[in-house]
Amino acid sequence: MIFRTTFLLNSIAAALVVTMLGACSFAEDEDQVRVTVIEDGPAQINPVGTRLNFASSTMRAAIAKGLVGLDAEGRVVPALAARWIISEDGLSYIFRLFDAKWDDGREVTAERVARLLRERFSELRRSRLQYDVSVVDEVVSMTGRVIEIRLDSPHPNFLQLLAQPEMGLFRAGHGAGPMRLLSEDKGIRLKQFDEPSEEEENVAEEDQPWVSLRSEPAANAIARYRSGAVQVVLNGKYHHLPLVDAADISSGDLRLDPVAGLFGLRFIRANGFWAVPANREILAMAINRPALLTSFPGVSAWQSRLKIIPEALDVKGINTYPDWAGMTMEARIVFARKHVSRWKASEGPVVPLTIALPGAAGASILFKRIQSDLKRVGLDAKRVGMNQSADVELMDEIAPYDSAQWFLKQFTCAKTSVCLNDADAKIAEADAATNLQIKARLYAEVENMLVEHYNFIPIAVPIRWSIARQGQRGFAVNPRGWHPLNTLVGIPIS
Template sequence: MHAWVKASWLAAALATCAVPAVAQQTDIRIGVALEPPILDPTAGAAEAIDIVVYQNVFEGLTRVDQNGAVQPGLATDWTISEDGLTYTFTLAEGVTFHDGSSFDAEDVKFTFERILGPDSVNAHKEFYEPIESVTVIDPLTVELKLSRQIGNFLFDLGRGDAVIVAPESADNNANEPIGTGPFAFVQWDRGSRVILERYQPYWGEAPALSRATYLFIADTGAMTSALLAGDIDGTNNFGQEALAVFEGNPQFTVLVGSTEGETILATNNQKAPFNDLKVRQAMAHALDRQAIIEGATYGYGTPIGSHFAPHNPYYVDLTGTYPHDPEAARALLAEAGYPDGFSATLKLPPLAYARLSGQIIASQFAEVGIQLELINVEFAQWLEDVYSNKDYDLTIISHVEPFDVGNYANPDYYFGYDNPEFQALIDELNGTTDDAQRRELAVEVQEMLARDAVNGWLFQLPQTGVWNSKLAGMWPNSPIEGLVLRDIHWTE
């Protein structure tokens, strides 16, 4: 018997008799589009990892709140030396990992030495490379000394890449994560779900939820059915094409906010013909950004002209750098030696915005002579082919990490963008703490990426959550990757 039939039968039966009042619900079932490849955020780049474990299972010295501000985490306080190179952290007392082992400064030392070690698989080791030494002062005091100033250091310590792990369990965190957070890992039914439960000895304020189940539902239609049937209680990022089903329905709350997700037509800059600036400029002129936003996000996306979030105070609007101009695109292709255009592949992960954008872009590129073969891949294959092996021409993806423009300073990153002038700019930006100077440098960084047409800048990904109307405490915006459970609660 189907679950909804059972539920209807049971409701009818209960309606005929008096029943005692039941306790307020404390569990939640959340639908998410992608299954994480692993559950260790210090060993993988996929946002799907942080959606499940960030601030839930694992915690860092600091944490990022829903406004993007840095808050105390496992470090309750800190001091910074006058030269900005030495950070001394006071750690929370009475903290234990989910296996019962105690947390102390030695775990902090282990975590950062692991991140910086020669065998590190941390996706963003570069954020922490300026850490010159980690010194244990006493069990609840640790000192991090930097080789140079880092303007975003406290924020970077609050990323999923820097959550604190224990030497006893670190090697198994990919499959059985053990952290210090308010929720402990229970089980992972691959292809189906991950279950977390409230960790009773949690050192901080106990969450209202007792249990959270993440169900993997890639298809928007299936997600819609699951929401309407009550099989899930909500999702943090629902397909915009079906939002109208829930808008105005009193049983649901629709939360529309912003994310850090720059959605781009990522380009293999090391591969011909994309290593030719004129070709990349031609592709930029071929893109009708507004048409892509209307077709792929149903108007909810925000246009971007470089790799920077529009809500960032350093943002500058560069959407007019290469305006939609098919004639200019054809002329640039001819100058580059492709008067009849060329053919290329476009690998698309299983995300609605990517596959819808891909169809629209293929049509727009065809107008200027660029013929695209659309190749749909599963996310694990995308990570292997595109992100790891750089085996691609073009792809579409949202880069959801905050202030991740520094990726372009790494010539080995999957874009293959190698510009020493840009790399020097990023070094200067990372080492600057004065806000006015940081803004000037950030604007220069954005302008250089826009001029070089490194990627096709499409739109800032919106966050469109759909939740049971009796739930509260969900983040409307996503200033950092994750779906933080600590404030979510049932109101009745």
């Protein structure tokens, strides 16, 4: 059964038509690219601060590069730093800087970059990267062009951390490219950072390579693309997919990034029936993941997941799958139904599970599927908004780097009251370990503990999609789900 009604699709299509009436098309020009970013919350773009929405992160990465950055394929590449050396123990990262300038013409020096990094690491202790930056012990300038970052313990993915958009540096409000602000008269417009040559100074601003950036709700963004008013749409998520289907976007234009991360239900409250890990396990068993994922149009490659840490990050010899992973769906339903019947016979009725979800068409599909699956085993669910009191909340987050550490730290007692102090202690032990094999083994043991605790119910790999025509310059799907603006008009990061 697919939970999409004619009324819903007609409503979506009507919203798209209304939005398209205000859009205007433009002639194709690969040196002038218009980008819109989907934001469910406030559409304001502000690249300053620590809690950046996707559009703000995209702008910050464009005008304020850090030591390293990400290219169109999600690979770490030089930015302010021309090259680097990592010590054998993984505790020292030495960077040699390019000769570069801030956008006010002042020279980029190691002393200033070191100072800015120390300040930024301190600021980011109150951000999504708070656990990651805590590994930094010291940042020092060694010469006019060399800085060193010293760590308390090895962080094998530290370069990926440094490439995050939050790590872009501003000096007194001035970035160092790869782009600079051209105008804000008709929205944000960015151009190449380099100072123009004598010939380029005579070129009108409209004739220079530039990228415009805006953010708006999904329906508006998709409508602009359909009308030809933008060439690239970024930051699409699972709950926006029915809009893509209603707008009849070409399957070749819908680009799915092969990201890693967490997509599932995290318990934030556990009362009554749901206070018992064995009962939370019933929720994990009851969800028919393949049927749920195929309820969404146009994403046949969407992968289900039964475990927390992706298979690629596993440690050999430790099984982190749940015990019932080998059972058929029919056997799981029979087992779960009997378990619930025994509970009700001894303890009485079970209050419906309250699930916090976004107010979007795709979230309705997800909820109806989960509710139907629960009813098959004698349970029920109730949907509430993301800011309302709930038993579980939907997690839909991309991992910023490839490490078991990030996945496990999303379920500590700092993140949810439904947690294990013993798991937190073992995570701390792993963080402090300097031997990478010991660190990996400890993290794998934590996952075993969390699998049995069931404070998180994995459902699938996160979905992140963009819309761009085939052949769009400087655009590529990638494991980071990140799409730099500068590459869209052929501007290198350094």
